[in-house]
Amino acid sequence: MAVARSFTIRVPATSANIGPGFDVVGLSLSLHLSLTVNLTPSAEKSTPVISYSGEGAHEVPLDVYKNLTTRVALYVLRCHGISTFPSHLTLHAHNEIPFGRGLGSSGAAVIAGVLLGNELGDLNLSTERMLDFALMVERHPDNVTAALVGGFVGSYLRELGKDATDAASVPLSEVLPEYPPNAGEEWGRDPPQPPTGIGHYVRFSWSSSIKAVAIIPRFELSTAKARDVLPATYTRKDLVFNMQRLAVLTTALGQTPPDADLIYEAMKDRVHQPYRMTLVPGLREVTSRITPATHAGLLGICLSGAGPTILALATGGYEEIAEDARKLFAVEGVQVDWKVLSVCGGSVVDRTDP
Ligand SMILES: Nc1ncnc2c1ncn2[C@@H]1O[C@H](COP(=O)(O)OP(=O)(O)OP(=O)(O)O)[C@@H](O)[C@H]1O
Ligand SMILES: N[C@@H](CCO)C(=O)O
Structure with a gap:
């Protein structure tokens, strides 16, 4: 059985556009979404427990199949053949980024989810591959790129061939299904894998x-x-x-x-x-x-x-x-x-x- 472990994930707020850079530039700012994750692996099956404090605490879903961060983490895991969260997983999120105000709260939640999936599955994904996963969920690169790599960042989406375009254009409901299968059932269709190298970025001086x-x-x-x-x-x-x-x-x-x-x-x-x-x-x-x-x-x-x-x-x-x-x-x-x-x-x- 795997050993107990804990880790934290800290993702910054972002401001996108900075005037003329619509969907192109983003800036990471000193407000954070922090996740504290504890794992006590056990033979018994258990549903992960989420607690949440700070901005959005009164409205954020605490069900792992509805919460944006855990849904993204599960998407990353399922793309690597892991269909469930590990047992005895507890997550506490503390959020300083106000929701729906233009400070990248959803981009931060998505990046936190990609990092969470990467850690839980021991996937060792590169920054570029993590960006591919984030871009399957939030489809403009400005917030997620700045949230992941930090600083004042410019990014573009590569022009994809037909198959890759189709793969990257599947509805969000297929990338992030909201409900788990019933007990004993499989998820059904495999999740859509992100094409490789969707987003490319450069960090400017600040x-x-x-x-x-x-x-x-x-x-x-x-x-x-x-x-x-x-x-x-x-x-x-x-x-x-x-x-x-x-x-x-x-x-x-x-x-x-x-x-x-x-x-x-x-x-x-x-x-x-x-x-x-x-x-x-x-x-x-x-x-x-x-x-x-x-x-x-x-x-x-x-x-x-x-x-x-x-x-x-x-x-x-x-x-x-x-x-x-x-x-x-x-x-x-x-x-x-x-x-x-x-x-x-x-x-x-x-x-x-x-
Ligand atoms: N930490 C979080 N956990 C779960 N869901 C979140 C979290 N942060 C944001 N969300 C979801 O994202 C929504 C806000 O996303 P939206 O893209 O509308 O605004 P924003 O990301 O704050 O602003 P902008 O994209 O302009 O910077 C929230 O209403 C909530 O549903
Ligand atoms: N570039 C995006 C950022 C919002 O997340 C927009 O302005 O719609």
Whole structure:
């Protein structure tokens, strides 16, 4: 019988897009989802026990076949011929990442699940292969890549051949079935294996003088809803507008001292933010009235991920930026919390002997 063991998994929050980098760039931020995992292998069968504290504790399912992290872990295990969780598994999740606010809570839950499956199955997967699994669940690479590898990261999805495209396009319900088979039954169809090498990434430099002020409205906006308002096609003018800015931004945020004139303009966007204004009352006012001219230290300001959080990158003046944003949101009837965050490293698994 396998020996008892315990380990922890720590995954950071992320902010995707940073203005013009829609579905391309992500930044890992110093709020974490932490899992403490204990295994006491035994001949007796038992269902894993999950407990949860922190953000989302009142709404997150504690059933392993419904919880996003454990469903992803089971998907990874099933793809390696392991159809059940080990017996006597307990998991405690402590979460600092608010749900549905544009700070990558779902991406963190998915990465935690991939890392959990990798550990429980002793699979020794490479970072690239873990990314393939994550991309079968969260199909845009910006949050999951930054959550896994950390830092300021750009990524693309490889163009897949027909078979691999079909494999990567199966409905989420097949990747993550919600219910286990009845006692004595098998799962039925094998889970869809991810094609190899779906996502590719590069880490950009990041100036350590820059912090991120997250201004977090007290309402949730699901990523699905915030993607539904986006158009299917764009004009060449708008695409060139974004590409010009993104090319400059990826280098400008690594320079010390950072150039506010360059960065403020380079964080503007015409691909997603304008369409999401209707979903985030106050977005237009906050992003247009808080500028380097009005707020010393501000470099640039944008919607974080799919929103509703607004991310201000700055080298100082954090409280003034956040409080002024709070007042502008209040005019629209939106209450906010704010935090000053650092750009941090990626996910970490800490194995401890019991
Ligand atoms: N730790 C977690 N455990 C289980 N489920 C989670 C966890 N974190 C997030 N989720 C699920 O993900 C949903 C939020 O995902 P969504 O993609 O809408 O927003 P987000 O990831 O917070 O924002 P964004 O993708 O814009 O950064 C939650 O409502 C919940 O269902
Ligand atoms: N790039 C994604 C991030 C949200 O998870 C979006 O803006 O919809």
